[in-house]
Amino acid sequence: MAVNCLYVVAASTAASAAALQWWAASFLDAPRDGDVGGGDWLETSLRSHVTVALLANLAAHVLLVLLLALKTLFFVRLTSTETRKVLEHIINYVIYKGTFLPLVVPPNSQQIILWSTWLVLLCSLKMFQSLARERLECLNASPSATPLKYLRVYSALLLVLSTDLLWMKLCVGFCSSCNSKLFWLMLFEPLSIAFESLQSIMVHGFQLLDIWQRHLMDSGVDYLDFQKTYKQAAGSFSEWRGQLIRNFGFVIDLISLLMSLGHYSMIFWLRGMAFHLVDAVLLLNLRALVVSFLKRIKTYIKLRKALRSLDGALPDAKYDEICTYDDECAICRVNSFLDLQKLCRP
Incomplete structure (x- = not known):
């Protein structure tokens, strides 16, 4: 169904391009009062509202074909x-x-x-970013997910990040060439998307590594005693990874809130205080962002306190204690991985 839709849109795009070419040729060949030089044909064509409408229609079709092609490439079909x-x-x-x-x-x-x-490009990037996140979470929870399937969707995040960085480079060059402060407003949202993409790439990169490791162990491949090495390093790596994801996620959340706060503050500063209804809505949005920012900090502080209490209740096990049970829980008889003194031990 998705492929058929892509074919239909591609055919419609080709028809739009042919219609634009026919109209432009007819418009330029039509008799006018004065002759038009070779360098003025574009300006002459754009004077016609029909030409502008056909150009906008062609641009929309090209964008739709590109989005459908990328969707088919990374996600095949959406639920x-x-x-x-x-x-x-x-x-x-x-x-x-x-x-x-x-x-x-x-x-x-x-x-x-x-x-x-600017708005269409950022909406497209946010769309692929959210799609990749949702699909990767589903694949991570699926026992039948393969590293190839996961990598296929994971590549969408890499595309979003690279496109966003390229767009930011273009925006910086454009802002540097213009003296207007308005164009610096372009940078807040791309920066937010870039940091969010980095966070997703890190989190789902670790999940891709886990899926690849499980795939190697299930397939019986054991390069250089890989399974034994994985068991020895699983506890420390899992604990280190959890700390990295938690701390980096906290920083990224704050940066995203700051970028949104900067976006609305820039609009408020450029517009000025006029005491209209729109200004009240802007102030409410700014207040909500500040409250969310402070709430996120308080939540992180509470989490840190809870984790410190948990570390005190479950101290790290010594090497002799781990060897006594052959790296297995004394109750559930599974590999402990995390070297903690569990409460289920007698």
Whole structure:
């Protein structure tokens, strides 16, 4: 069904390109009062509203073909739940990030095209980012997931990060060439997407490593006594990985909230205080972000205290104690991995 939809959209794109070519040729060949030089044909064509509409239609079709092709490449087919969540994410993102742009963006064609491109690109990146996260979580919980399937979806996160970095480079170059402070507003959301993508790449990279290790052990492949080495290193690696994910996730959450706070603050600063209803909505959004920022810090502090209490209740086991039970729990008879003195021991 997805492939058939891709074929239909591709055929529609080809028809849109042919219609644009036919209209442009007909428009340029039509008799006019003055002759048009070879360098003025583009300006002459863009004077026609029909030409602009056909160009916009072709651009929308090309974007749709690209998105469907990437979706088929990384995800093959979406479930109804994934489709619903993607639509919800896109709608919420457009509402929260795009609603206030008309307050500061000048109403001319160049600015509208530029910021529309900015919003469409960021929506596409957020869409693939959320899709990759949801699919990777499902694959991680599935016992039949293979490293190849996981890597296929994992590559979507790498594409999102590389595209976002390229877009930020273009934005920095564009902002450096312009004296207007408005264009620095372009950088907040791409930075947030970049940090969120880095977090997802790290978390799901560890999960990909686990799936690859389980696949090697299940297939009977044991390079250089891999299974024994895995058992010896599983406890310390799992504990170190958990600390890294927890601390890095906390930092990324704060950075994302700061980027959103900077986005709305920049809009508020560029617009100025006018005491309108829109200003009240902006202030409410800023207040909600500050509250979320402080709440995230308090939650992290409580988590650290709980983990310290847990470390005190379950101290690290000594090497002699581990060897006594052959690295197995005395009650459940499974590999302990985490070298802790469990409460289930007699």
